[in-house]
Amino acid sequence: MRNAHAVATVRKAESALMARLPEGALMQRAAAGLAAACSRVLRRTYGARVVLLVGSGDNGGDALYAGTLLARRGASVRAVLVGSRVHEGGAAALRSAGGRTVAAPREAESVGDSEAAAEIAAADLLVDGLVGIGGSGGLREPHSAVAALAGAAEAPTVAVDLPSGIDADTGTVDGPAVRADVTVTFGTHKPGLFVDPGAGHAGVVEFVDIGLGPELPGPSLECLQAEDVARLLPHPTAESDKYRRGVLGMAVGSDRYRGAAVLAVGGAMRTGVGMVRYAGAEGVVTEVLNRWPETVASTLDPMDPLGSLPGRVAAWVVGPGRGLHPMAQAELEAVLATPQPVLADADAVTVVSKKPELVRERSAHTLLTPHAGELARLLPDTERADVEGDRLSSVARAADEYGCTVLLKGSTTVVAEPGHPAVANPTGSPLLATAGTGDVLAGVIGAFLAAGLAPREAAAAGAYVHGLAARIAHDGAAISASDLFDALPLALAEIG
Numbered sequence: 001m002r003n004a005h006a007v008a009t010v011r012k013a014e015s016a017l018m019a020r021l022p023e024g025a026l027m028q029r030a031a032a033g034l035a036a037a038c039s040r041v042l043r044r045t046y047g048a049r050v051v052l053l054v055g056s057g058d059n060g061g062d063a064l065y066a067g068t069l070l071a072r073r074g075a076s077v078r079a080v081l082v083g084s085r086v087h088e089g090g091a092a093a094l095r096s097a098g099g100r101t102v103a104a105p106r107e108a109e110s111v112g113d114s115e116a117a118a119e120i121a122a123a124d125l126l127v128d129g130l131v132g133i134g135g136s137g138g139l140r141e142p143h144s145a146v147a148a149l150a151g152a153a154e155a156p157t158v159a160v161d162l163p164s165g166i167d168a169d170t171g172t173v174d175g176p177a178v179r180a181d182v183t184v185t186f187g188t189h190k191p192g193l194f195v196d197p198g199a200g201h202a203g204v205v206e207f208v209d210i211g212l213g214p215e216l217p218g219p220s221l222e223c224l225q226a227e228d229v230a231r232l233l234p235h236p237t238a239e240s241d242k243y244r245r246g247v248l249g250m251a252v253g254s255d256r257y258r259g260a261a262v263l264a265v266g267g268a269m270r271t272g273v274g275m276v277r278y279a280g281a282e283g284v285v286t287e288v289l290n291r292w293p294e295t296v297a298s299t300l301d302p303m304d305p306l307g308s309l310p311g312r313v314a315a316w317v318v319g320p321g322r323g324l325h326p327m328a329q330a331e332l333e334a335v336l337a338t339p340q341p342v343l344a345d346a347d348a349v350t351v352v353s354k355k356p357e358l359v360r361e362r363s364a365h366t367l368l369t370p371h372a373g374e375l376a377r378l379l380p381d382t383e384r385a386d387v388e389g390d391r392l393s394s395v396a397r398a399a400d401e402y403g404c405t406v407l408l409k410g411s412t413t414v415v416a417e418p419g420h421p422a423v424a425n426p427t428g429s430p431l432l433a434t435a436g437t438g439d440v441l442a443g444v445i446g447a448f449l450a451a452g453l454a455p456r457e458a459a460a461a462g463a464y465v466h467g468l469a470a471r472i473a474h475d476g477a478a479i480s481a482s483d484l485f486d487a488l489p490l491a492l493a494e495i496g
């Protein structure tokens with residue numbers, strides 16, 4: 001598990017720890033870890049040209065002390081000073097180890113022709129110490145112009161603590177920001193490193209332990225790793241039968257959207273559900289049975305559709321491709337009136353946004369799985385762009401307002417549940433931005449719910465497996481949602 005803490009929490013823990021340690025000890029620990037990571041990226045430190053981008057604060061201080069260590073190992077180190085001030089101790093240490101400092105011009109227009117620009121272009125490695133957790137808002141000038149030069153340079157970039165220009169708490173990016181190949185983060189991960197667009201700027205995230213752990217409370221965000229998902233996955237035993245592995249009720253697809261039913265049922269089947277009890281219109285039942293003959297399917301009686309919904313299920317998936325007509329709404333209400341956990345996706349989310357009390361007043365578990373547009377509909381005065389810009393706060397707000405678990409699909413899938421840390425999924429991929437993948441995801445998570453996983457864990461594990469399956473299915477060409485069917489068992493096997 002990778003844990004992340006908000007900046008305010010990091011600051012508190014940092015001052016408690018600093019009070020017990022000699023001055024500068026934490027920065028030395030951070031710098032040692034950073035220098036080691038830089039050496040790994042360089043492979044050969046001796047003779048390498050390392051350029052440090054140094055802002056006013058301690059983030060620049062870390063870069064300067066790490067540069068000092070690299071200079072002592074034979075690297076040629078230049079520090080481009082970008083801030084209004086510089087960490088004096090760090091700058092003195094670098095000079096005494098043979099490194100040089102170069103001031104960046106204060107005016108953005110002059111940056112491109114400066115000595116600093118020439119150093120950046122000729123570097124073998126760039127170290128981004130412009131701003132860390134002390135940054136606020138988008139990068140100002142001349143930081144922004146320097147970040148743009150770094151982006152255009154050929155050398156790999158190692159970001160100190162976080163890529164400059166991303167918001168540490170939310171991952172939002174306002175204007176230009178550094179794109180790192182490696183981010184070396186200290187003490188704990190920062191939430192913005194796991195959530196897009198910040199996550200997309202961070203590259204490979206390496207953690208350096210500076211002893212902050214005992215001072216830190218529980219995380220505000222978790223990022224599951226393969227071994228965490230392996231612990232969550234239901235493992236069938238010799239005693240397992242289809243009922244113990246879980247029976248999933250599915251009210252998905254419609255005459256108009258038959259594919260949604262085939263995709264969602266397939267997601268559950270290929271995740272190893274014990275049994276799917278499917279209910280739908282006659283034409284959809286035929287399609288589902290043609291593709292997944294193992295489904296226990298019943299045709300809804302048009303005179304009494306609610307009366308013909310299947311019973312004896314451990315969990316429900318409702319909504320994908322089901323439509324918004326009054327009967328679909330009545331069906332959703334009937335499903336939500338059962339005591340089983342319910343995953344409400346797509347059209348069912350839209351219904352819930354119009355009738356929030358359906359979920360708010362429910363005592364059994366509910367999991368909503370909106371994409372950004374649907375989440376915006378769930379929240380008052382919120383546009384899709386607001387959700388995209390700050391995925392973490394948006395999903396947490398929805399979970400609080402509806403008193404249920406919410407999984408926000410998209411560039412980084414995030415799960416929130418009141419009273420628990422949010423979960424960010426690390427396996428997401430732009431490959432999944434294609435029609436029908438959400439239907440498959442609903443089936444995957446439904447299989448986990450039916451097997452008895454709690455909604456937060458089912459959602460997080462489902463997103464992880466689904467993302468991994470997309471990566472496995474991808475052989476260079478684009479993938480479509482049904483390519484995930486064969487990849488799901490492979491993803492499950494890879495996780496173990």
Ligand SMILES: NC(=O)C1=CN([C@@H]2O[C@H](COP(=O)(O)OP(=O)(O)OC[C@H]3O[C@@H](n4cnc5c(N)ncnc54)[C@H](OP(=O)(O)O)[C@@H]3O)[C@@H](O)[C@H]2O)[C@@H](O)CC1
Binds near residue numbers: 011059139160210
């Ligand atoms: N926590 C820990 O345990 C440890 C923390 N450590 C390290 O300390 C780092 C935090 O250091 P920090 O507090 O000095 O702040 P930091 O991020 O360097 O920048 C602040 C300065 O940047 C500027 N600035 C702000 N916004 C800006 C903008 N948008 N655009 C441009 N400039 C902007 C502003 O400067 P000014 O404008 O006043 O010149 C402000 O004063 C942390 O990330 C980690 O690397 C480690 O050493 C070990 C232990």
Ligand SMILES: [K+]
Binds near residue numbers: 130159164
């Ligand atoms: K940085």
